[in-house]
Amino acid sequence: MNIARFLSSSITIAEMEARKIRHDTTELWIRIVQPALWLLVFGVTFNTIKAMPTGSFSYIQFITPGILAQSVLFIAIFYGITVVWERDVGIITKLLSTPSPRASIVLGKSLAASLRGVFQAVMIFALALALGVQIRLDPLDILGVFAVVILFAMCFSSLSMLLASFMKTRERMMGIGQALTMPLFFASNAIYPISVMPIWLQYVSKVNPLSYVVDAMRSMLLSGNYENLLIDIFALILATVIFVTLASITIKRLLE
C-alpha cells in the first residue's frame, strides 16, 4: 500500500467535511449551547457555593477541561449517525467505489469528526476566557490540548463507525450513543473529583477512557503536572489504531 496515497485520501475526506462546514456553519453554533450551559449555569453556581473538594483550583477551573472533553465525546460518539445518514443518501457507496483504500476512508472520516472537535475546543476556550477562567496559556500546552482533542475524537468516532456497521440505522445509533455517553460522562472525573464518588463508581471511573482524557487535559490546562500524559496519549493512539482498523473491515456491512 502506498502511504502517501493513503494519507492523501484521508485528508481529502476531511477536506470534504471542512468544505461542508464552510457552506453551513449553523451546526457549529448550535453545538456550543450545551457546553456553554454547563459552564455558565452549573460551573458558576457550584463555583459560588464551593461544594466540591477540587483542591487548589476553583470549581469552574476544574470543570472547564471536563466540559471540553465531554463535548468532544458527544460529537465523536454520535458521528456514526452522520455516516449512516451518508450511507442512506448514497455518499458512502460513492466513496467506497473510488480506488481509495477502505481504511483511508474510515481514517478520513475520523479526521473529519476531529475537525468538528477542534472547532468545539476553540469555542470552549473562547468561552472560558470570556468567563475569566484561569487556565495556563502556554502555547505548547494549548497545542497539546488540541492534539488530545483530535486523538480523542478520532478514537471515539471510529468506535462509533464500528458500531454503526452493525447497528445500521440512525435510530439505533441514537440509542447506542445515549446509552454510552451518559454513563461515560457521569462515571468520570469530568464534573466532580473521583474522591467524592462511592467506592464502586471509583472503580468504574478508573477504567473509563474519558477520565484519562480529562486527566490529560487538566494536566496541561491547570496543573502543569505531566506525570501521566504520555501514558494517556499512548492509550488513545493505540485505541484509535484498533478502532480504525476494525471499522475499515466492517464498514462494507453498512451497504449490505
Added chain:
Amino acid sequence: MGSSNLKSDNIMAVETKNLTKIYHGNIRAVDNVSFSVKQGEIFGLLGPNGAGKTTVIKMIVTLTHITEGTLQVFGIDSAKSAELVRSMLGYVPQSVSVDTDLTGYENLLIFSKLSYVGKKERDERIKEALEYMGLTERAKDLVKHYSGGMMRRLEIAQALVNRPRILLLDEPSIGLDPASKMHVWESIKQLKKQFGTTILITTHDMSEADELCDRIAIMSDGKISVLGSPVELKKSVGGDIITLNLTSVHHGIEFPKDIGKIIHSDEESIQILVENGEEAIPLITNFYRDQKITIDSISINKPNLDDVFMKYAKRRLHDEFSTHASSARRDFVRHTR
C-alpha cells in the same frame, strides 16, 4: 497498470463465470451467471425490479462480496485486486449519490482526488467533465439546488474525471424528464464513439436498451435468460408483421411461402408474417399487382423489445408482489428523498 496485456483486444472488459450472490436469509439475488462484456461495446442488463441487475454491478464495483464464481475486469480478478479494479471504472449508482451539501465543482474535485487524478490534470479534467455534461454554469452552486436531471449529469461527470475504461450505469435515466434523458443518452453514445469507453448499463426501459445497446442480456430471478444483439433478440420472438388493406379479398389465392406466411385474413385485410418487413414489401406489392389486386394501404409492425422482454422475463405476478415489492419500495423511498 502499464502491463501490455491490458491493452490487448482479446481481453474482455468484464468476464464473469458462474457468478453467484446469496444475501442474508438465502436470497439468491444472482444465480450462476456467466457473461462477458467486450471492450468498447455498450452492454445492457435488462430485467424487472429485483432481477439482480444492481447486485451484478455492485459485485463489479467490489461493493459487495461475491458468494461464488469469479469476476474479472480487463483481466484483473476483482476479489484479489479490488483497488486496481476500482481504479479502472466509473460508477453511477441507481439512486442519487452526489453530495448535496457541496457544490458541483467540489463534488468533482473530491472525487478526482480520491481517484488519484494528478494535480496537473485535475483542473483540466474537471472543467472538461463539467462542459461535457453541460454543467459549467452551475458548477459553483450547491448541488441541493440542482434539478434531478442535473444531479444525474453531475453523477456521470463525476464518474468521468477518473477517465474510466469502463463505465457502469445503474438505471441512468430513471426519474428523468424526456429532455434530460435524451441528453444522458447522447453523452453515453458520444463516450463510446469519442473515447471507446466500454459501457455497462442496466435498465428496465426497453426503448432505452434498444436505443443504446450493442448487446443485451435479459435477467430474471437472478439468471440470464437470453443474450444477444437487439436485432437478434427481436428476431427470436418472430419476424415483422405486414398488414395490407385490399379493395376486395380474393380467397383461394396461394400466397408464396418464400415471402412469408398469412397469419390472419378477414373481409378487407390480411396480416402476413415475414422475416424482414422492408425487404418483403416490394415482393408483396409485386405479387398482388401480378394478381391484379389493388392495395389500399400497407403497414409494418415490428416486434419491439417489449415483446422480447415479455417472452424472456416473464414471471408470475404473484412473485412480483411478494418478494420484490419491498425492494421496489425501498428504491422508491430512496429516489424521492
